[in-house]
Amino acid sequence: MLSFFLSIYYTQSKSILPFKISKVTRRFSGSILKLCSYVYAGLVIFNISIVFDSLVISSVLDDALTQLAIYSVAQNIASMIQAPQRGIIAASIAHLSLAWKNKNIALIQRIYQRSSINQLLFAAGFLSLIILSFLDAVTTFNLKGTYLDAFYVIILLGLTKVVDMGTGVNSQIIATSTYWRFEMISGIILLSVMLPLSYFLTKEFGIVGTGVAQLISITVYNIIRIIFLYGKFRLFPFTIQSLYTVILAAAGFGICYFTLKDIHGWAGMFTRSIAFIVLYGSGAIYMNLSPDIKPVLETIKKRLGLLKS
Numbered sequence: 001m002l003s004f005f006l007s008i009y010y011t012q013s014k015s016i017l018p019f020k021i022s023k024v025t026r027r028f029s030g031s032i033l034k035l036c037s038y039v040y041a042g043l044v045i046f047n048i049s050i051v052f053d054s055l056v057i058s059s060v061l062d063d064a065l066t067q068l069a070i071y072s073v074a075q076n077i078a079s080m081i082q083a084p085q086r087g088i089i090a091a092s093i094a095h096l097s098l099a100w101k102n103k104n105i106a107l108i109q110r111i112y113q114r115s116s117i118n119q120l121l122f123a124a125g126f127l128s129l130i131i132l133s134f135l136d137a138v139t140t141f142n143l144k145g146t147y148l149d150a151f152y153v154i155i156l157l158g159l160t161k162v163v164d165m166g167t168g169v170n171s172q173i174i175a176t177s178t179y180w181r182f183e184m185i186s187g188i189i190l191l192s193v194m195l196p197l198s199y200f201l202t203k204e205f206g207i208v209g210t211g212v213a214q215l216i217s218i219t220v221y222n223i224i225r226i227i228f229l230y231g232k233f234r235l236f237p238f239t240i241q242s243l244y245t246v247i248l249a250a251a252g253f254g255i256c257y258f259t260l261k262d263i264h265g266w267a268g269m270f271t272r273s274i275a276f277i278v279l280y281g282s283g284a285i286y287m288n289l290s291p292d293i294k295p296v297l298e299t300i301k302k303r304l305g306l307l308k309s
Contacts, residue, residue, distance in 0.1 A: 045187035049194055049217075053210045056198045061206060066146065071207045074150040077134075078157035081126050085165055088115050092169045096176045108173060109235050116168030116237035117245065117290045123165040124249035125280050127158040132256060132276060133269040140265050149207075156211030160218045167222040168237040170229055182228060190221040241289045248287070252279040 057071055058064045092111055099107040134154060138147050174183045194217035201209030229235040256276045263271055285293055 041184050041187075045184065045191055049187070049190055052191075052195060053198055053202075053214060056202045057207060057210060060199065060203050067207050070146060070150045071153060071210065073147055074153035074157055074207075074211070077130060077150075077154050078161055081123050081130075081158060081161040082165065083126075084122055085119060088119060089169060089172055093172055093176065096169070096172055100176055100178075105233055105235070108233070112168050112170070112173060112229075112235055112237050113239055114290070114292065116166060117239065117241055118292060119165035119168065120162070120242060120245050121284060121290055123162040124245055125276075127155075127162055128249050128253040128276060128280070129273055130158060131155060132253065132272045136264055136269050140269065153207050153211045156208070156215050160211075160215045163215070163219050163222060166237075166242070167226060170222065170225045170237065173229060173235065174225060177233075179228075179232065182225075186221060186225055186228070189224060190217060193217045193220050241287070244287055245284070245289050248280060248283045248289070252276050252283065255279060 054068060054071070057068050061067045092115060095111060096108060099105075099111070131154070134151055135148065137143075138145075171183060174180060174186075194213060197217060198210055198213040201213045203209070205212070226237065253276065256272045256279065260268065260272045260275065284290070285297070288294070
């Protein structure tokens, strides 16, 4: 309704928004239509890849509704890992576009690596917290026992999010470059891997197989884009800090799990979570895994009055 009234207003206010096709639009209309077509096709392919796993589960498995409900729980929990991804993507697009315009490959490389390490730090840490607390959370909150079957699916889908976030803003780098057509091509490759893999693995191993298919497909998809960007522009998302982050998350998880596994309920969830946050956070700060850690800490100290402005 609001858009309808705005349309009437702008139609009457010709001086504010005249409906006139500019010379630039007429000149580049073919390129604009081609770009919009590729972008739209890429979005369609991406949306198909998101919902296809649920369609396969509902059509292949015998107890489809129950299995789909369990899988949806795992999907929703794993999707929380992606919380900062949209903000990072939105913040990076303008800088990437300007960097491509100025042919500033060094800036693009810096954005690529920073988006990779920052997202990897968050994703690896958050997934570890989820795994440490999930089983106790189901029993403590008196949820249905069938939700325990989502545990391994959560691990697989969580690892999928870690891979996707840990590879940085490769999609946005490709989309803002002159090779934006490859974004759709890589999406077609994703579907060609995901569709048959999801069907056969789901039929053979149930929803765990669906999770494995997602992990393999997204990993292959991102590897192809990493290879493409490196081959074309020598852009690479990982540094030695990326390896340290994975090792730190695995070590912190192992220490908290094996030393505190006999504590259950609220006490177990709280103790393991706090212990992991302390180990993981202090390790990340000590090793300075991201160049953005210290500025964030200084900002927090200023807000708390612990550091003079």
